[in-house]
Amino acid sequence: MNTATALLVIDVQKGFDDPSWGRRNNPSAEENISALLAAWRVAELPIFHVRHLSTEPGSPLGGAGGVFKDAVRPLAHEPVIEKYVNSAFIGTDLETRLREEMLDTLVVTGLTTDHCVSTTTRMAANLGFSAHIVSDATATFDRIGPDGKFHTAEHVHEMALVHLHEEFAKVVTTRNTLENLQQPSPG
Amino acid sequence: MNTATALLVIDVQKGFDDPSWGRRNNPSAEENISALLAAWRVAELPIFHVRHLSTEPGSPLGGAGGVFKDAVRPLAHEPVIEKYVNSAFIGTDLETRLREEMLDTLVVTGLTTDHCVSTTTRMAANLGFSAHIVSDATATFDRIGPDGKFHTAEHVHEMALVHLHEEFAKVVTTRNTLENLQQPSPG
Numbered sequence: 001m002n003t004a005t006a007l008l009v010i011d012v013q014k015g016f017d018d019p020s021w022g023r024r025n026n027p028s029a030e031e032n033i034s035a036l037l038a039a040w041r042v043a044e045l046p047i048f049h050v051r052h053l054s055t056e057p058g059s060p061l062g063g064a065g066g067v068f069k070d071a072v073r074p075l076a077h078e079p080v081i082e083k084y085v086n087s088a089f090i091g092t093d094l095e096t097r098l099r100e101e102m103l104d105t106l107v108v109t110g111l112t113t114d115h116c117v118s119t120t121t122r123m124a125a126n127l128g129f130s131a132h133i134v135s136d137a138t139a140t141f142d143r144i145g146p147d148g149k150f151h152t153a154e155h156v157h158e159m160a161l162v163h164l165h166e167e168f169a170k171v172v173t174t175r176n177t178l179e180n181l182q183q184p185s186p187g
Numbered sequence: 188m189n190t191a192t193a194l195l196v197i198d199v200q201k202g203f204d205d206p207s208w209g210r211r212n213n214p215s216a217e218e219n220i221s222a223l224l225a226a227w228r229v230a231e232l233p234i235f236h237v238r239h240l241s242t243e244p245g246s247p248l249g250g251a252g253g254v255f256k257d258a259v260r261p262l263a264h265e266p267v268i269e270k271y272v273n274s275a276f277i278g279t280d281l282e283t284r285l286r287e288e289m290l291d292t293l294v295v296t297g298l299t300t301d302h303c304v305s306t307t308t309r310m311a312a313n314l315g316f317s318a319h320i321v322s323d324a325t326a327t328f329d330r331i332g333p334d335g336k337f338h339t340a341e342h343v344h345e346m347a348l349v350h351l352h353e354e355f356a357k358v359v360t361t362r363n364t365l366e367n368l369q370q371p372s373p374g
Contacts, residue, residue, distance in 0.1 A: 160346075
């Protein structure tokens with residue numbers, strides 16, 4: 001992990017606790033993101049919080065649902081990127097900020113694996129950033145396919161990582177990310 | 188289907204016939220795209236061909252692999268968008284062209300479902316276009332996950348559509364797209 005590595009925490013908002021989303025996988029995601037945030041703060045590495053402000057009427061992510069969950073609350077000086085679509089790079093200044101701060105590597109965490117996290121990771125890679133996705137610091141929900149078939153959140157999550165693997169991102173864990181962070185840089 | 192609907196054909200290049208990609212699903216994709224192209228030409232609706240020019244040394248999509256397959260060859264007046272990453276919207280003028288021509292709906296086809304097709308569809312939706320993805324006019328390859336587990340092309344394809352469904356795109360078939368095209372517009 002080099003000093004140009006930013007931690008990105010996507011959409012970990014109270015609105016995702018709304019029961020209308022259905023069953024979720026990986027209940028430890030918030031705890032893992034919290035551990036990554038703590039380590040990033042100790043190492044004084046850059047952190048970007050991303051908040052989704054839904055424009056859809058009645059969305060659980062609008063209004064009070066936009067509030068960050070307690071475990072991942074930003075500190076006063078940490079930047080918060082507000083977005084209105086899945087990708088944190090569309091309609092925001094995230095790319096400009098990363099380039100201004102000479103950041104070339106992103107460690108991506110948050111909700112949900114197959115929607116906002118995958119889309120943001122794909123764009124990060126296509127914009128030329130090196131992307132890592134932390135498999136146990138992301139999560140998603142059960143989904144119904146276009147043919148009406150049911151898919152568990154665990155499987156939707158797994159396949160989102162399969163799609164990203166090698167083409168867009170290095171798939172890592174919280175544990176190996178923390179271990180890499182603690183290793184002294186060479187030289 | 189309204190007159191502001193463009194057909195997008197992504198990366199249907201001879202380079203994807205290289206055996207190094209492994210086993211593919213949906214061998215009928217090219218035939219279905221060819222049928223859509225024919226119908227779009229008869230209806231005089233806009234078509235955009237996308238070609239991936241790989242910058243990776245030895246990639247089957249570089250050099251002669253950049254040539255379009257015979258079944259989907261562009262006509263002389265049809266625009267070809269050249270791209271270097273997965274998304275047809277990054278490093279290209281596709282968005283500008285669509286807006287200049289007042290096109291608001293995209294029917295997306297091509298290779299591969301989980302990589303370039305999914306990424307382009309996600310960005311299309313996030314940029315405000317209405318996206319349709321034609322399930323049987325796309326295809327992908329067997330993939331190995333980050334844990335070394337094998338996934339068939341059929342399943343990788345299916346799950347890529349599950350991820351896009353309702354959030355980013357309407358999942359349609361060649362047949363219902365052709366039927367909609369032949370229906371007279373209301374009014």
